[in-house]
Amino acid sequence: MYVYDDFDRAFIAERNRQFRDQVARRIDGSLTEDEFKPLRLMNGLYLQLHAYMLRVAVPYGTLNPGQLRALASIADRWDKGYGHVTTRQNMQFNWPRLTDVPDMLDALAEVGLHAIQTSGNTIRNVTSDPFAGAAADEIADPRPYAELIRQWSTDHPEFQFLPRKFKVAVTGSPVDRVVTRAHDIGLRMIAPDLFEVIVGGGLGRTPMIGKVLHPGLPAVDLLPYLEAVVGTYNLLGRRDNKYKARIKITVHENGLETIRDLVEARFAEIAPQFDGAATLAQLARLKRMFADPALDSVPDLPWQAARHADPVFRSWADTNLHPHRDAGHAIVTISLKAHGATPGDVTSDQMRLIADLAERFGHGDIRFTHEQNIVLPHVARGDLPALHRALKAQGLATANVGLASDIIACPGMDYCALATARSIPVAQEIAERVEALKIEHDIGPLKIKISGCINACGHHHVGHIGILGLDRAGVESYQITLGGDGSEDAALGERTGPGFAADQIVPAVERILSAYLALRQGRDETFLQAYRRLGLAPFKEVLYAA
Amino acid sequence: MTRDPIVQVVTANALIEGDVVYLTASGDWTRHLTQAIPFADKAQAEAALAGAGRRASEVVGCYLADARQTAQGLEPVHFREDFRRRGPSNYAHGKQAAA
Ligand code: HEM
Numbered sequence A: 001m002y003v004y005d006d007f008d009r010a011f012i013a014e015r016n017r018q019f020r021d022q023v024a025r026r027i028d029g030s031l032t033e034d035e036f037k038p039l040r041l042m043n044g045l046y047l048q049l050h051a052y053m054l055r056v057a058v059p060y061g062t063l064n065p066g067q068l069r070a071l072a073s074i075a076d077r078w079d080k081g082y083g084h085v086t087t088r089q090n091m092q093f094n095w096p097r098l099t100d101v102p103d104m105l106d107a108l109a110e111v112g113l114h115a116i117q118t119s120g121n122t123i124r125n126v127t128s129d130p131f132a133g134a135a136a137d138e139i140a141d142p143r144p145y146a147e148l149i150r151q152w153s154t155d156h157p158e159f160q161f162l163p164r165k166f167k168v169a170v171t172g173s174p175v176d177r178v179v180t181r182a183h184d185i186g187l188r189m190i191a192p193d194l195f196e197v198i199v200g201g202g203l204g205r206t207p208m209i210g211k212v213l214h215p216g217l218p219a220v221d222l223l224p225y226l227e228a229v230v231g232t233y234n235l236l237g238r239r240d241n242k243y244k245a246r247i248k249i250t251v252h253e254n255g256l257e258t259i260r261d262l263v264e265a266r267f268a269e270i271a272p273q274f275d276g277a278a279t280l281a282q283l284a285r286l287k288r289m290f291a292d293p294a295l296d297s298v299p300d301l302p303w304q305a306a307r308h309a310d311p312v313f314r315s316w317a318d319t320n321l322h323p324h325r326d327a328g329h330a331i332v333t334i335s336l337k338a339h340g341a342t343p344g345d346v347t348s349d350q351m352r353l354i355a356d357l358a359e360r361f362g363h364g365d366i367r368f369t370h371e372q373n374i375v376l377p378h379v380a381r382g383d384l385p386a387l388h389r390a391l392k393a394q395g396l397a398t399a400n401v402g403l404a405s406d407i408i409a410c411p412g413m414d415y416c417a418l419a420t421a422r423s424i425p426v427a428q429e430i431a432e433r434v435e436a437l438k439i440e441h442d443i444g445p446l447k448i449k450i451s452g453c454i455n456a457c458g459h460h461h462v463g464h465i466g467i468l469g470l471d472r473a474g475v476e477s478y479q480i481t482l483g484g485d486g487s488e489d490a491a492l493g494e495r496t497g498p499g500f501a502a503d504q505i506v507p508a509v510e511r512i513l514s515a516y517l518a519l520r521q522g523r524d525e526t527f528l529q530a531y532r533r534l535g536l537a538p539f540k541e542v543l544y545a546a
Numbered sequence B: 001m002t003r004d005p006i007v008q009v010v011t012a013n014a015l016i017e018g019d020v021v022y023l024t025a026s027g028d029w030t031r032h033l034t035q036a037i038p039f040a041d042k043a044q045a046e047a048a049l050a051g052a053g054r055r056a057s058e059v060v061g062c063y064l065a066d067a068r069q070t071a072q073g074l075e076p077v078h079f080r081e082d083f084r085r086r087g088p089s090n091y092a093h094g095k096q097a098a099a
């Protein structure tokens, strides 16, 4: 794993010292809120509905056990004993006091974590595949590239005041688990050290699927090319209208060809200033830091025996495991979606348990996923029964990954000041409903995603079933979209029609699920496949039939 | 049927705790909507808001919120204000913890 060097440490310590000073000056009145707000946002501190919120960056979602334990003790000491895993692989604390935040940041710095560039019009935390370095379907580990980009973008002097925020995602697998096509820039590895560059994707008010800007960029050119893209956007991006400021609009208004020409010209101009040999040497160093763990060979017998004897274990293994490149190992997804729980919330005790289990069984490697779960990427199959028992004891063995109750939900109006409706209770009720009906294993793969306003933090546009909470004349109302897809075949969902009241949205979702079960051509046809075959009409019928 | 009159209250978030507060008749901040001072008169409400807005070392983001004056006291009009006075619906971590 990447370890901070002295430069990183000194940089963070200095930023924390500055922020401590800024907080003091806000409290003693020498800074106004207008002056203080951009400063606190640069340090990941938001003001929500009921309290402040601190957003901690977890670079490409990768953590070690010490870091997770530090997050647990921060939750206990300064928050309410839990943290919230977000769709950008970060962790949010919902209840800090302003006066405690400098101490929280210092505690984070002790384990090499911070909250810098988790807000503001900067290049945000780079996201990556939570199965990086482990998945059987991977070409190569994307994290060395993600780290290269993190180093380049952190405190980049030219890119601290972009027209709008800028989000980059990197994947090393043809199976897209990072929604590259909904990012400002998505990088998809197509061969070792070669990337397809996707630009101008995004959700929010004007959702757009990203377009291919470069079909095959060699890794040595990554930094000058990214610099050319962000530089082009920095000049061209609209600063007159916040809603037209993201690069997706810049690409849309100017056309992909124009943007490509400008980027190529800028690239030709600046590439000579980049030292390609140094980039390659740095990449080689980073690849060594992310070297594969020494996988041990554990007897397979306990795995075979448990699969045979314990149906609860088998059900969990069927949903929560993903093939590891080593046949004797598995990638374990720990569901933070117990039926009825708040999606993405994890208590401090659970964090400590996961840290311990990662040390015992998982080579000390932990990932946060954008689907708001936690992954142990390298577990020997023979250790899975023991791992499962330990998780079960802490309510962490829900067997629902990829199923109807594995819902992404943004904080919505329970926390977020921008929300137009709640999302968490809708997720809780849908999960409880499918559990009561015992239908989710029969339904199979299904992604339900819920946002509490058009900013789309819950990715509803790319949910197979997307739900958007709105305020219709002072009443919560929920709009449904169907057929969205965040995978390599990315697509935006289509709106079914008028929205549903808060007490009608869960029955409406149930009608969609029943219709699918009745209409599918056998168990092998997933919800998304059935939707693509059938279109909106049969679902509209069950939704709106009087 | 008589309708409860709609009034306005001055509300904000406390600077240090970040939680929801309301202006009272004595010019203090309260955590409880029921203890807020109601303004029936638009100009008076605006004046109170302007005054509150200058107290930047105590609160952040002052605004006027509608409230209904009922026999049981002030009640929020919009659901957002209902959540603000009560706390989140998934845990009793907000004001409802003290209730
Ligand atoms: C106080 C809490 C939050 C605020 C104020 C907030 C605000 C926003 C805003 C304004 C946008 C739209 C930006 C634009 O299109 O330019 C946005 C997008 C987004 N937010 Fe949040 N957000 C919050 C919490 C969260 C949380 C908890 C998550 C993850 C669960 C999240 C994930 C995202 C994502 C993934 C997008 C991307 C949509 C896109 O790129 O088009 N946000 N957020």
Ligand code: SF4
Binding pocket: A410, A411, A412, A413, A416, A417, A418, A419, A420, A451, A452, A453, A454, A455, A456, A457, A458
């Ligand atoms: S989608 Fe809207 S309600 Fe949900 S977290 Fe984002 S800004 Fe808040």
